[in-house]
Amino acid sequence: MEQLLFSLNATIPIFLVMVLGYLLKAIHMMDEPFVKTLNRFNYRITLPVLLFRDIATSDVSGVWDTKYVLYCFLVTLFCIVITWVLAGIFYRNRLLLGELVQASYRSSAAVLGIAFIQNIYGSSGMAPLMIIGTVPLYNIAAVLILSFTGPNARGFDRDSLKKSLRDIATNPILIGIALGIVASALKISFPAMIDKTMNNVAALATPLALIGLGAGFEGRKALKQMCPTMVATLLKLVVWPALFLPLAVRMGFTAEKLVAILVMLGSPTTVSCYIMAKNMGHEGTLTSSVVVATTFLSSVTLTVYLFILRMQGLI
Numbered sequence: 001m002e003q004l005l006f007s008l009n010a011t012i013p014i015f016l017v018m019v020l021g022y023l024l025k026a027i028h029m030m031d032e033p034f035v036k037t038l039n040r041f042n043y044r045i046t047l048p049v050l051l052f053r054d055i056a057t058s059d060v061s062g063v064w065d066t067k068y069v070l071y072c073f074l075v076t077l078f079c080i081v082i083t084w085v086l087a088g089i090f091y092r093n094r095l096l097l098g099e100l101v102q103a104s105y106r107s108s109a110a111v112l113g114i115a116f117i118q119n120i121y122g123s124s125g126m127a128p129l130m131i132i133g134t135v136p137l138y139n140i141a142a143v144l145i146l147s148f149t150g151p152n153a154r155g156f157d158r159d160s161l162k163k164s165l166r167d168i169a170t171n172p173i174l175i176g177i178a179l180g181i182v183a184s185a186l187k188i189s190f191p192a193m194i195d196k197t198m199n200n201v202a203a204l205a206t207p208l209a210l211i212g213l214g215a216g217f218e219g220r221k222a223l224k225q226m227c228p229t230m231v232a233t234l235l236k237l238v239v240w241p242a243l244f245l246p247l248a249v250r251m252g253f254t255a256e257k258l259v260a261i262l263v264m265l266g267s268p269t270t271v272s273c274y275i276m277a278k279n280m281g282h283e284g285t286l287t288s289s290v291v292v293a294t295t296f297l298s299s300v301t302l303t304v305y306l307f308i309l310r311m312q313g314l315i
Contacts, residue, residue, distance in 0.1 A: 014268075015295045017207055021214025030215050036278070038212040043275045046205035048176030051135065053202045055180030056188065058128035065129060068257055072133030072264060075244050079105040080141045083235065096228065096286050098149030099277055103290035104232040105240075106138050108270040109263060130260040132181065139174050142273070143167045146280040167280075173272065209271040216278070217288045229289040232269070236294050237301040241266035245305065254314050262305055268294035 024030050030038075083104045091097055109131055147167060168174065190198065241262060248261045269291045278284045309315045 012299060014206075014210060015292070017210040018214035018217070018292060018295070021211035022217050023214075024211070025215040035212055035215045038208060039216070039275050039278050042205065042209045042212060043272075043279045044172045046201060046208060047272055047275070048172040049198060050176075050202040050205040051131075051173060052176040052180040052183070053198050055128055055131060055177060056183035058184055060128050060132065060181070060184040061187075063129060065257075067251070068253065069129050069133040071248065071251060071253070072130050072261070073137060075247075076105065076134045076137050076264070079240055080137070080145075084145065091228065093228075094149065096225070096283070098146045099282055099284070099286040100228050100232055101145050101149075102142050102273050102277065103269045103287050104235045106142065106270055106273050107134070107236070107264055107267045109134050109138070109267070127260050127263070128184075130264050131177075134264055136174060136177050139171055139177070139276075140168055142276055143171055143280075146277060146282060173276075206271075209275060213271050213274045213288055213291060216274070216284060217292065225286045225289050228286055229293055232286075232290045233293045233297060236269055236290070237266055237298055241301075241305055245309075249312075249314060258309060258314055262302070262309070266298070266301060266305060268298045 021030075025035065080101070084101045087097055087101050087104075091100060109127075147163060244265055245258075245262065248258060253261060269287075271291055274284055274287045274291055277287045306315070
């Protein structure tokens with residue numbers, strides 16, 4: 001019961017903020033141009049600042065573990081590649097292929113991960129290393145996948161590749177991560193005035209992103225995407241953790257490292273998936289459906305995995 005309440009307290013408030021965004025749109029407190037501007041603001045400002053702050057203020061060098069970072073990177077790469085290959089074979093709707101693939105692998109590693117680990121251990125622990133191993137790859141792969149699929153895709157030609165590489169180089173989230181790693185490595189200390197400003201902007205990221213997602217959620221369209229939504233949700237919350245948590249245990253990862261891996265594999269699909277999809281010309285309905293479904297259902301699946309890991313004495 002304690003773990004159930006913990007997971008509910010971690011996920012249900014996030015779900016309720018999405019509902020708030022949906023209600024605000026329904027009562028015309030927000031309109032479509034406002035939601036579009038809000039998503040663009042989150043994509044270019046608040047999310048990059050959040051990631052920069054989380055990494056820059058962490059002692060990455062002091063807790064560095066090459067084996068652990070490589071594990072996070074290679075497992076994430078496997079999930080991306082196998083999902084893209086299988087979806088390309090079995091999923092007929094090419095316009096929504098990129099959204100399905102991105103939503104199936106991309107976790108709330110930064111937005112929810114640090115908060116989740118802090119709730120258990122009182123500190124961010126191994127979350128920064130997990131973020132370094134996964135989040136840059138999340139975003140690079142997302143740019144490539146969304147560039148080569150969707151309404152504006154032209155296939156794998158030289159111009160598309162150049163555009164994808166340019167999108168990667170100018171991606172605000174990737175820039176925030178890169179600058180955060182540099183700041184952490186150089187142990188840059190920010191003046192209190194800058195630090196507080198950065199914290200205030202970073203604090204806007206999650207609630208505004210969730211409100212924007214809720215406001216952009218279209219229930220009738222989402223019902224038409226129920227089958228791919230359930231497939232992505234099953235992969236995100238059940239299949240990846242079931243495959244790779246036992247491997248992590250065999251490799252000797254326990255305690256904070258194992259919880260960070262659980263977050264990487266089995267936490268809800270991040271709201272930044274929706275923001276990136278919308279900003280790269282995709283419809284976003286399938287992505288928003290997966291975010292809502294995984295956020296709601298993860299309170300159950302994360303509780304089950306936490307209970308199993310605690311019963312085994314691993315955390």
